[in-house]
Amino acid sequence: MIKGHSALAKALIDNGVDTIFGLIGDANLFFVDSFIREYGGHYIAATNEANAASMAIGYANASGRIGVATVTHGPGLTNVCTTLVEAVKGRVPIVVMCGDTAAEDRENIQDIPQRDIIVATGAGFEQLRSARTVAHDVPIALRRAMVERRPIVLNMPIDMQQVDVTYSPVRFKVSEKRGLVPTSSDLDNAIGIIAASKRPIVLAGYGASSPEARLAILRLAERTGALLATSLKGKDLFRDQDYNIGLFGTLSTPVAVDLIMEADCIIAFGASLNKYTTSRGAFLKGKRVIQVCDEQAEVGNYASPDAGLVGDTALVAETILHWLDEAEIPSSGFRNEDIKLRLRNYSPGERLGNYKSSDGTIDLTTALLEFNKLLPENRFLVTDVGRFALSVFRLIDAPNVHSFMLPSHFGAVGLGMSQAIGVAKAVQSRPVVLFSGDGGFMLGGMAEFNTAVRYKLDLIVVVCNDGSYGAEHIQFRAKDLDPNLSIFDWPDFASVANVLGGKGLTVRTENDLLAVAEAIKTRDKPLLIDLKLDPDRQPPAGH
Structure with a gap:
């Protein structure tokens, strides 16, 4: 008993x-x-x-x-x-x-x-x-x-x-989820749309992030001459590919936007096609759209495709590839050396601009481009919610799609630190990097930074500190109103990190990044980097 x-x-x-x-x-x-x-x-x-x-x-x-x-x-x-x-x-x-x-x-x-x-x-x-x-x-x-x-x-x-x-063990079981391939007229329609396309783009979301789906989609894209893109949740799925245009949606780079507007067909695997991914529908206009998801409720939930397929994303991609070969359909020819060079020559941060921050603050784009080089290559990237995050999504790479997490499904700031701790416990052999806003850090991160210290986690926290609630600050400015309600006089986060048992340092200038590089290399406890920013000189939110 x-x-x-x-x-x-x-x-x-x-x-x-x-x-x-x-x-x-x-x-x-x-x-x-x-x-x-x-x-x-x-x-x-x-x-x-x-x-x-x-x-x-x-x-x-x-x-x-x-x-x-x-x-x-x-x-x-x-x-x-x-x-x-x-x-x-x-x-x-x-x-x-x-x-x-x-x-x-x-x-x-x-x-x-x-x-x-x-x-x-x-x-x-x-x-x-x-x-x-x-x-x-x-x-x-x-x-x-x-x-x-x-x-x-x-x-x-x-x-x-x-x-x-009296206890006797009972163990739960989950039935095998079998991969399905649709055999409806929608499959024939999808194949016909792809065969007729001259400028296709294959878009993958997190629902197509398995190794099997990735390989099948890459084979299909190469066979059809399609460019590659991902939703935000599928970030970095194709980062090592020549014809990867990156994020598809409101965070697309200028060169990606140009190529998306040229496209005549979008083949979406495991992506919901919500308003952010489709740039509020603008990126689907004038294009034939095929959507493949493994659950019926996901197909057409946000945007209505010309052909909606319910099935295993890898098997569907392989099936489409099979019938294209059987019908001897030629490649679209969309891929070419000019596009390869445009993508290769694009500089991250281009057109985001340097916003000439005021004294005592650093330009966010400049800092993030440097952080992308300084942070451990095998990092697991977590972001909190806030205006800063849009630049992080664009400029900070993750090793792969399964090394990136954003706790933003409810838009609640302050969950980043706690989720990063959960990640650190799951991937104990790898460093976890959290980008947080100052408001989110104060709301849910400060006390849990000590939790990371108590459990000796390998955690690097970058606080993008513009001394405000940035999303609200920009709305006040947009209406020529006083943003004072969104401004906060926070404590010195670097000092707080030291008091809580970690190590903290402050970045106000590009010269301060030298100390960051050394601190990252020699860290033996949770590290906090307080990145001082000007709330009136931030990159644009998106397009």
Whole structure:
């Protein structure tokens, strides 16, 4: 016989969960203790419940496994709501082990209707039915998270955790997802559109980022003479290819925009074609569009394609390639030496401009171009949300598509630091680089920087510090209003980083970047770089 809280911990271990993120309270502390002390699990203690769940998101995205967090009841749960919505919108499989008030304790000040709050975020709710069903309820929650691709909150009443139970392991199973190839008239239509195209572009999103899909898409693009592009979430999928035009959408480079406007056909694999990817529809006008996704709900959700195909992206690409060969369809001829040279000669940061920052600040474009050289090549790149991020997306490379993460599905600033910590726990042999705004760092990053210190994580944090909430600042300026409401007199972040146990330094000029290079090379603890910027001299947001 073991206690219910011990059975909950054992059920996680038996289902392959060896790491959880959390903050303890009276409704989950014994469960966490059992997970660590009895079963040797790894626990990362956050300073805020929202950040604990956000760490689980980072861990899940970087590891490909289910992320698990734990919080206590009442305010412990309500603090998690923003993060739950982020995970719902990002379709991230996490499980939150949430303590709950005992039903008989009706006067407990932390008692709230937890199910109502959870369901309102779009997350799934799973009730611990009794102490006797722990071994079944935990794998049910884990399985739901994986197959539903969203957060599931397992509600654990305090009284059930103290009951003696007989435990026998139960392990969750997920059925194999078979790759499908469409055989409808849409496939014939798609092949006909590609055969008639003279200037095609193959656009890939994160849904086509598997190694198999990438290779199949590259073969199709070469066979058809198509140029290559990615959505933001597919960033750097084709970075080593000659005919890669980079990001497709509002963040496209000038040379990419010119080539997109020349194109007559877009073949999109695993991309949602939302308003950012299509530049609010402008990049699809006058073009035939083919969209391939592995889920029916994704096809035509934002833009209506001329041919929509539901199937495995790699298999669909191979099937199209097969029939083009069978019909002996020639290449479009869009690829040529002139385009190759235009792409090769384009300088990153071109037309973003140097904005001649005021005294005591550095130009963001200049700094980021230098950071792209100085940062470790095997980095995992994470960005928080803010005006600065648009320049980071353009100018900072990731080694590959699976080494880049942006916690921006809900537009909530401040989740970057916590997700970076989750990533660092998942990829322990690699440095994690976080770009954060000053507002986001103050909101959700400062306290968790100490968490990175406590767990000795290899984390480099670049705070793009313009002393303001930049997205709001630019709106005030656009209407010739005083932006003072968006301006903040923050503390010295470099000094704060030192006090919190890491290492901090400040960059105000290009000469200061020499110290950055040395600090990156010799780092032995979390490093924070406070990049001083002028809020009135920032690159444009996009086109």
